[in-house]
Amino acid sequence: MEAFSDxxxxxxxxECSRYExxxxxxxxxxxxxxxxxxxxxxxxxxQLAVAMDIPPVQINEVMKFYTMFNQxxxxxxxxxxxxxxxxxxxxxxxxxxxxxxxxxxxxGEVSSDGRVTVSKVxxxxxxxxxxxxxxxxxxxxxxxxxxxxxxxxxxGK
Amino acid sequence: MLNCKVNGKEIKVKQGTLVxxxxxxxxxxxxxxxxxPGLSVAGVCRLCMVKIGDNPRLQIxxxxxxxxxxxxxxxxxxxxxxxxxxxxxxxxxHPLDCPICDQAGECELQIQYMKFGQYxxxxxxxxxxxxxxxxxxxKIVLDTERCILCSRCVRFTDEVSKTNELGIxxxxxxxxxxxxxxxxxxxxxxxxxxxxxxxxxxxxxxFRFRQRVWYLKNQSTICxxxxxxxxxxxxxxxxxLFRVKPEFNEDINGYWMCDQGRxxxxxxxxxxxxxxxxxxxxxxxxxxxxxxxxxxAGEKLKELTKVNGPESVGVVVTGQYTNEEYESLFDYMVxxxxxxxxYHWVNNSDTMDDFDGLLLRGDKNPNTYGLKEIMKKYSIQTxxxxxxxxxxxxxxxxxxxxxxxxxxxxxxxxxxxxxxxQASNLIWFSAGPVSAxxxxxxxxxxTKTYAEKSGTYVNYKGTHQSSHKVTTIVRGALSLSxxxxxxxxxxxxxxxxxxxxxxxxxxxxxxxxxL
Ligand code: SF4
Ligand code: SF4
Ligand code: FES
Ligand code: FES
Numbered sequence: 206m207e208a209f210s211d212x213x214x215x216x217x218x219x220e221c222s223r224y225e226x227x228x229x230x231x232x233x234x235x236x237x238x239x240x241x242x243x244x245x246x247x248x249x250x251x252q253l254a255v256a257m258d259i260p261p262v263q264i265n266e267v268m269k270f271y272t273m274f275n276q277x278x279x280x281x282x283x284x285x286x287x288x289x290x291x292x293x294x295x296x297x298x299x300x301x302x303x304x305x306x307x308x309x310x311x312x313g314e315v316s317s318d319g320r321v322t323v324s325k326v327x328x329x330x331x332x333x334x335x336x337x338x339x340x341x342x343x344x345x346x347x348x349x350x351x352x353x354x355x356x357x358x359x360x361g362k
Numbered sequence: 363m364l365n366c367k368v369n370g371k372e373i374k375v376k377q378g379t380l381v382x383x384x385x386x387x388x389x390x391x392x393x394x395x396x397x398x399p400g401l402s403v404a405g406v407c408r409l410c411m412v413k414i415g416d417n418p419r420l421q422i423x424x425x426x427x428x429x430x431x432x433x434x435x436x437x438x439x440x441x442x443x444x445x446x447x448x449x450x451x452x453x454x455x456h457p458l459d460c461p462i463c464d465q466a467g468e469c470e471l472q473i474q475y476m477k478f479g480q481y482x483x484x485x486x487x488x489x490x491x492x493x494x495x496x497x498x499x500x501k502i503v504l505d506t507e508r509c510i511l512c513s514r515c516v517r518f519t520d521e522v523s524k525t526n527e528l529g530i531x532x533x534x535x536x537x538x539x540x541x542x543x544x545x546x547x548x549x550x551x552x553x554x555x556x557x558x559x560x561x562x563x564x565x566x567x568x569f570r571f572r573q574r575v576w577y578l579k580n581q582s583t584i585c586x587x588x589x590x591x592x593x594x595x596x597x598x599x600x601x602x603l604f605r606v607k608p609e610f611n612e613d614i615n616g617y618w619m620c621d622q623g624r625x626x627x628x629x630x631x632x633x634x635x636x637x638x639x640x641x642x643x644x645x646x647x648x649x650x651x652x653x654x655x656x657x658x659a660g661e662k663l664k665e666l667t668k669v670n671g672p673e674s675v676g677v678v679v680t681g682q683y684t685n686e687e688y689e690s691l692f693d694y695m696v697x698x699x700x701x702x703x704x705y706h707w708v709n710n711s712d713t714m715d716d717f718d719g720l721l722l723r724g725d726k727n728p729n730t731y732g733l734k735e736i737m738k739k740y741s742i743q744t745x746x747x748x749x750x751x752x753x754x755x756x757x758x759x760x761x762x763x764x765x766x767x768x769x770x771x772x773x774x775x776x777x778x779x780x781x782x783x784q785a786s787n788l789i790w791f792s793a794g795p796v797s798a799x800x801x802x803x804x805x806x807x808x809t810k811t812y813a814e815k816s817g818t819y820v821n822y823k824g825t826h827q828s829s830h831k832v833t834t835i836v837r838g839a840l841s842l843s844x845x846x847x848x849x850x851x852x853x854x855x856x857x858x859x860x861x862x863x864x865x866x867x868x869x870x871x872x873x874x875x876x877l
Binding site for chain 1: 526527528529532534542543
């Protein structure tokens with residue numbers, strides 16, 4: 206296992222002193238870790254726990270609560286389909302199933318060519334344009350199965 | 363003091379009292395899962411709903427402090443309805459595997475359902491399946507599907523044991539309790555989480571599948587595992603003791619006990635006990651009844667003190683007996699037989715003063731304090747190390763041992779036993795078998811354990827606590843006091859002293875006629 210680089214350690218230290226409690230710095234630190242590989246491993250949580258001097262379970266709680274932190278490697282295009290109430294009422298379950306079928310992946314897993322991951326996420330705060338998805342850092346709204354497929358195919362080229 | 367009304371009943375409560383405690387104080391039942399008086403307030407289960415005054419919105423009782431003149435109701439129809447549907451939500455994804463669940467019979471879901479639920483479930487969705495039988499180390503098994511996410515166990519490891527193993531991961535209906543990477547939950551207080559878990563999510567490996575709780579009775583007693591003297595309840599039936607749980611005592615143990623104390627029932631059970639007395643003369647063993655053996659011991663001691671003088675007798679006492687037993691033993695030895703060579707057998711002098719900061723102490727005897735007091739009273743100042751020389755030089759020819767009930771906490775047990783065996787006469791009072799006692803003339807007499815007798819234990823800080831007889835495991839065993847009575851030639855009244863009235867564990871077993 207790779208040790209944290211100095212810049213990560215400096216970052217953690219700075220974030221920890223920034224808030225009233227060190228626990229508040231968990232989210233920025235997790236983002237920092239995810240930056241490099243796109244996902245966070247349990248070993249990294251263990252290391253982070255030591256660096257932050259926080260029990261690992263508390264970091265794990267935060268990481269697993271938020272769908273924006275990836276617990277496994279993801280494909281080049283990380284398609285995150287909102288599956289919360291408004292989107293579900295507007296057909297996001299069907300949308301997710303359609304995308305999984307089209308790109309031949311199981312939800313949460315990486316396609317065999319390493320290009321696409323389709324995952325279900327919680328509300329992304331864009332309920333008025335449901336159903337919607339986020340691909341990497343961009344929002345795509347008012348989707349239909351067809352339009353979503355097109356968007357992904359275009360991005361994949 | 364504040365005045366308030368609970369379901370119309372007027373009571374006075376202390377400033378700062380929570381509504382939930384006020385309701386309990388007024389002797390009313392209140393449904394709740396997440397509130398625990400020994401932990402911080404979480405307010406997550408939403409079951410403790412009450413109506414306050416004319417406030418149209420119900421409030422949770424566990425996070426609302428009582429105010430002067432408050433009118434609290436939890437018998438209102440609105441409250442009952444809220445609790446009922448709250449319960450429905452808790453049960454949406456619950457597996458309802460009561461038939462194979464250890465908590466059945468003392469499960470808060472069952473209890474509250476019988477009191478407040480009794481609805482027709484209206485959930486059409488499939489249940490969310492979660493991980494079952496997660497191994498959390500040597501003591502605990504976790505079933506995440508049964509968990510109702512009350513967070514009591516998480517707060518316990520955060521606030522009480524301060525070991526921070528447990529957490530709640532994911533969110534919504536996929537939330538799951540667990541440890542980081544399924545690491546074992548091995549802290550010294552871990553089994554308290556099993557007690558406070560209102561459902562069968564956390565179960566004890568030791569107790570799992572061994573008994574249905576409704577076949578067990580329980581009674582209060584004192585843990586004899588160390589000099590803290592935690593107040594506990596033991597659960598038992600005709601076959602013996604099955605488990606130990608803590609009982610609240612503000613001064614001693616609060617709501618908790620240590621995990622080592624949970625094992626302080628095992629040596630009480632028949633498999634580990636000396637069932638009848640044994641007289642061994644030059645290798646020839648002969649069984650006899652405890653009463654006969656005690657009488658025989660008395661006759662022997664009388665003669666030996668006459669022939670060889672009282673200085674030839676050494677008495678070794680452990681800190682595992684009650685004050686009453688010490689009184690009778692010392693009275694007999696010192697006043698009757700004039701024996702003054704009485705020694706305190708300290709099992710672990712190096713770790714005797716250890717303390718883990720919470721409850722567990724290094725002195726693994728319940729009554730070292732009481733023993734020291736009585737030795738002081740009889741002005742006996744002896745040192746165990748002198749005994750060795752006295753045996754070797756044959757100035758002490760007879761040894762009487764009031765041995766430990768729990769031999770497991772005496773690491774020097776066998777070593778001492780072989781030392782005592784060098785004396786030509788050995789009389790040993792013991793709850794368990796003593797195979798290392800091999801003097802020329804050996805008499806081993808079975809004694810009762812703490813669960814089988816009543817008496818007083820004095821804890822490390824001098825608090826006297828009386829413990830009551832729970833049950834009888836070995837019929838032939840004697841308490842030390844009874845043995846002494848027999849030794850001095852008197853007879854013991856075998857008036858049957860029944861145990862205290864036992865409580866059945868299960869609420870519904872008591873109420874079965876009404877169901
Ligand atoms: S395991 Fe038990 S105590 Fe812990 S959160 Fe779940 S129900 Fe509560
Ligand atoms: S701390 Fe001591 S008295 Fe309390 S439960 Fe543990 S062993 Fe028993
Ligand atoms: S429910 Fe999908 S964005 Fe809010
Ligand atoms: S006991 Fe009040 S919300 Fe759980």
